Amino acid sequence: MSERANFDLVVIGAGPGGETAALTGARLGKRVAVVEKAPFVGGAAVNTGTLPSKTLRETALALSGYRSRDLHGVDLSLRRNITVDDALRHERTIKAAHRDQIRGLLDRYGVTVVHGTARFAGPNVIQVAGDGDASERELVADKVVIATGSVPVRPPGFPFEHTRVHDSDELLELHEMPRSLAVVGAGVIGSEYACAFAALGVETYLIDGRNELLPFLDADLSAALEASMRRLGVRFVWGERVTSCDAPDVGDVRLELSSGQTLTVDHVLICSGRVSRAGDLNLEAAGLRAAHKGRIGVNEYFQTEVPHVYAVGDVIGFPALASTSAEQGRAAVAHAFGTPLAGPVAPVLPTGIYTIPEISAAGEGEEELRAKGVEYVTGRAGYAEVARGKIIGDEYGFLKLLFRRSDLKLLGAHVIGELASEVVHIGVMALMTGAGADLLLGTCFNHPTLGELYKLATHDALLRMGRERNDPTALTTAPRVSG
Ligand SMILES: Cc1cc2nc3c(=O)[nH]c(=O)nc-3n(C[C@H](O)[C@H](O)[C@H](O)COP(=O)(O)OP(=O)(O)OC[C@H]3O[C@@H](n4cnc5c(N)ncnc54)[C@H](O)[C@@H]3O)c2cc1C
Numbered sequence: 001m002s003e004r005a006n007f008d009l010v011v012i013g014a015g016p017g018g019e020t021a022a023l024t025g026a027r028l029g030k031r032v033a034v035v036e037k038a039p040f041v042g043g044a045a046v047n048t049g050t051l052p053s054k055t056l057r058e059t060a061l062a063l064s065g066y067r068s069r070d071l072h073g074v075d076l077s078l079r080r081n082i083t084v085d086d087a088l089r090h091e092r093t094i095k096a097a098h099r100d101q102i103r104g105l106l107d108r109y110g111v112t113v114v115h116g117t118a119r120f121a122g123p124n125v126i127q128v129a130g131d132g133d134a135s136e137r138e139l140v141a142d143k144v145v146i147a148t149g150s151v152p153v154r155p156p157g158f159p160f161e162h163t164r165v166h167d168s169d170e171l172l173e174l175h176e177m178p179r180s181l182a183v184v185g186a187g188v189i190g191s192e193y194a195c196a197f198a199a200l201g202v203e204t205y206l207i208d209g210r211n212e213l214l215p216f217l218d219a220d221l222s223a224a225l226e227a228s229m230r231r232l233g234v235r236f237v238w239g240e241r242v243t244s245c246d247a248p249d250v251g252d253v254r255l256e257l258s259s260g261q262t263l264t265v266d267h268v269l270i271c272s273g274r275v276s277r278a279g280d281l282n283l284e285a286a287g288l289r290a291a292h293k294g295r296i297g298v299n300e301y302f303q304t305e306v307p308h309v310y311a312v313g314d315v316i317g318f319p320a321l322a323s324t325s326a327e328q329g330r331a332a333v334a335h336a337f338g339t340p341l342a343g344p345v346a347p348v349l350p351t352g353i354y355t356i357p358e359i360s361a362a363g364e365g366e367e368e369l370r371a372k373g374v375e376y377v378t379g380r381a382g383y384a385e386v387a388r389g390k391i392i393g394d395e396y397g398f399l400k401l402l403f404r405r406s407d408l409k410l411l412g413a414h415v416i417g418e419l420a421s422e423v424v425h426i427g428v429m430a431l432m433t434g435a436g437a438d439l440l441l442g443t444c445f446n447h448p449t450l451g452e453l454y455k456l457a458t459h460d461a462l463l464r465m466g467r468e469r470n471d472p473t474a475l476t477t478a479p480r481v482s483g
């Protein structure tokens with residue numbers, strides 16, 4: 001006999017999308033259950049993706065002495081070989097602490113957490129089967145949010161059962177530090193891990209069928225990142241696909257490339273994209289079906305074709321970030337219960353990429369503006385031009401701002417360098433409020449800070465405009481939006 005319980009809201013999946021959906025429902029006073037297949041809450045963001053990769057990066061920066069390399073004239077890197085335990089200890093601590101924190105928050109708000117695999121038994125009925133447990137629970141829900149996330153693509157031809165051939169989920173079970181590593185796929189995941197391992201001193205190759213690093217980025221940032229990664233020691237293998245992977249029990253893994261060349265390495269990491277995870281859900285019972293790459297289609301409010309069923313996060317596809325998944329979870333539940341909090345998803349969704357150096361962007365890029373025929377002016381400031389940038393020793397970082405030419409409204413902020421994903425938030429706030437040059441020039445920033453880059457980049461934009469118009473007074477006569 002299965003147990004049956006009623007809820008206002010049942011959320012499937014306890015990653016950032018599901019967690020935020022559940023907490024939003026509970027904050028609105030609703031009876032909420034969240035079903036999670038894994039023994040822990042947190043999803044890919046806490047357990048296999050965002051936090052583990054960012055923590056490994058931080059460890060790599062610390063153990064390699066990277067941040068202090070050019071500062072003190074001494075090599076502060078650890079003078080012994082870094083073990084896998086050294087590399088992953090902090091990652092394991094952070095993961096466990098953050099899981100507990102999320103679980104504590106769900107408990108505090110009275111969210112019922114049910115561990116087991118959920119599937120639809122009807123549009124309002126969710127069956128939960130526990131692992132190896134014959135008993136089944138049935139949850140009846142007025143509203144449902146699907147937040148089941150995504151999993152790494154496993155292209156054919158790679159022996160993933162081999163202990164030295166990994167996808168990004170398995171990488172964290174590493175039992176030895178690679179002597180050398182080939183990363184297949186120079187997307188965001190591949191680029192981030194390539195940087196972390198190169199900083200740890202691992203001979204690192206980054207292979208991609210394309211010829212350009214993260215082509216969705218502003219072209220100046222993409223070029224600057226590639227140059228920095230080369231300085232870090234990453235070896236790019238562009239325009240190549242792996243045609244075969246021969247992994248013996250003992251000895252190096254041999255990769256044949258499309259050009260006919262071969263590459264032999266100790267370990268291989270495949271990062272060739274992710275697919276939505278909706279296969280377990282028996283979507284047909286809810287009147288739904290998955291589309292391309294398992295994605296679930298939604299409207300602007302994250303409602304599926306069945307209006308009381310919502311879907312958020314990686315399972316609906318782009319942008320597939322922890323930050324945006326959480327924001328979608330909030331917006332979906334606010335809409336589902338029609339609260340005054342209901343509103344569209346935030347209009348500005350920044351991207352943070354934790355390569356070495358970090359990259360972050362918000363708003364529009366030059367290419368998008370050109371395609372739309374918007375006249376714009378660019379302002380740029382290097383980290384080395386502000387005192388804080390000099391103090392931290394970031395020689396290469398810069399902020400690039402894009403302003404609408406007619407009234408200097410800010411249209412985009414693009415940053416590469418230390419703490420870029422924090423620095424971008426000043427731009428995000430300006431974009432959210434429709435502000436422009438006058439706000440950035442009229443703000444008193446702490447000194448010395450990286451925030452001062454905004455003032456410098458704005459002055460640079462005004463100078464460029466003045467030069468173009470041969471008008472040295474452009475600084476005072478430029479049109480301004482009111483902030
Ligand atoms: C290596 C890596 C690094 C990343 N770095 C960043 C970053 O720096 N910044 C950023 O914003 N994003 C990053 N991401 C992306 C981010 O992790 C995802 O976008 C985010 O986790 C998606 O959240 P979600 O809630 O949609 O799904 P997930 O976090 O994938 O959670 C889905 C949950 O649903 C559960 N589930 C699945 N099916 C069922 C079922 N049938 N029944 C019950 N439970 C089920 C799963 O067990 C899982 O816990 C990274 C991803 C990876 C892989």
Ligand SMILES: NC(=O)c1ccc[n+]([C@@H]2O[C@H](COP(=O)([O-])OP(=O)(O)OC[C@H]3O[C@@H](n4cnc5c(N)ncnc54)[C@H](O)[C@@H]3O)[C@@H](O)[C@H]2O)c1
Pocket residue numbers: 155184185186187188189190192207208209210240241242271272273274319320321351352353354
């Ligand atoms: N900081 C962040 O925001 C962050 C970090 C990591 C992951 N993510 C999320 O995870 C998602 C997935 O990331 P990803 O990097 O795995 O996928 P991706 O789709 O972004 O990149 C995959 C790359 O692999 C290449 N590729 C695919 N098959 C190949 C092959 N056989 N040989 C050579 N190259 C091949 C592709 O050309 C592409 O460049 C991202 O879309 C993003 O949403 C975000």
